[in-house]
Amino acid sequence: MYVVVQITQKYNDVIEEGYTAHLTTAGVIGDVFPDGRETKEILDIAAGTGLVADELKKMGFRLIDALEPSKGMLELAVKKYRNVFNQGLSKDPLPFPSDKYDAITICGWHGSAGPLADSLSEMTRVVKPGGYICIVTRMHYVQNLDDYKETFLPECIKLEADGKWKQLEFKGFMGYPFNNEGVKMVFRVC
Numbered sequence: 001m002y003v004v005v006q007i008t009q010k011y012n013d014v015i016e017e018g019y020t021a022h023l024t025t026a027g028v029i030g031d032v033f034p035d036g037r038e039t040k041e042i043l044d045i046a047a048g049t050g051l052v053a054d055e056l057k058k059m060g061f062r063l064i065d066a067l068e069p070s071k072g073m074l075e076l077a078v079k080k081y082r083n084v085f086n087q088g089l090s091k092d093p094l095p096f097p098s099d100k101y102d103a104i105t106i107c108g109w110h111g112s113a114g115p116l117a118d119s120l121s122e123m124t125r126v127v128k129p130g131g132y133i134c135i136v137t138r139m140h141y142v143q144n145l146d147d148y149k150e151t152f153l154p155e156c157i158k159l160e161a162d163g164k165w166k167q168l169e170f171k172g173f174m175g176y177p178f179n180n181e182g183v184k185m186v187f188r189v190c
């Protein structure tokens, strides 16, 4: 466990290397909820060490839950969240009732697009109509990687065609270490 905590503490060094994706993600949620923030329920998927929760709390959000498969990450994040769910996205249904959350954040998603694509429909189920889903990852992944082009992007288009969500934003920003571009994608659930 000591080694895991060391590695995950080291993870926060990314901020010094220019990582600002958590600021961008929290900024989106702050912009869409200028009022009543203390009553909004937010699910932070792939929560990591809780960088998004740190920023959301500074803005007045209080009811923030985390879904994160790494126990080591959650060790550092647990005190920042109302509830933590130690599991990852997969083909399985999300363990939440329908229309529970006002927003979902997914910040810094990395690796395979498959589990993300498999879960998007479930996310539209657990977010209230009129609520938001904000996904922030590297622009390179979305533009260039085959699994994003073959699974994630087609699922985004299908959900819009099926009337499950509406894309509000797809915008690049410089916020990944070593001058890499991020992308923020914002969807409103129908």
Ligand SMILES: C[S@@+](CC[C@H](N)C(=O)[O-])C[C@H]1O[C@@H](n2cnc3c(N)ncnc32)[C@H](O)[C@@H]1O
Residues within 6 Å of the ligand: 021, 022, 045, 046, 047, 048, 049, 050, 051, 052, 067, 068, 069, 070, 073, 087, 088, 089, 090, 106, 107, 108, 109, 110, 115
């Ligand atoms: C780069 S970190 C981002 C953490 C945090 N959101 C941030 O911006 O600092 C990616 C996180 O995704 C988590 N992760 C990996 N596979 C996952 C899955 N299938 N479902 C949910 N989270 C996953 C990792 O454990 C890790 O904490």
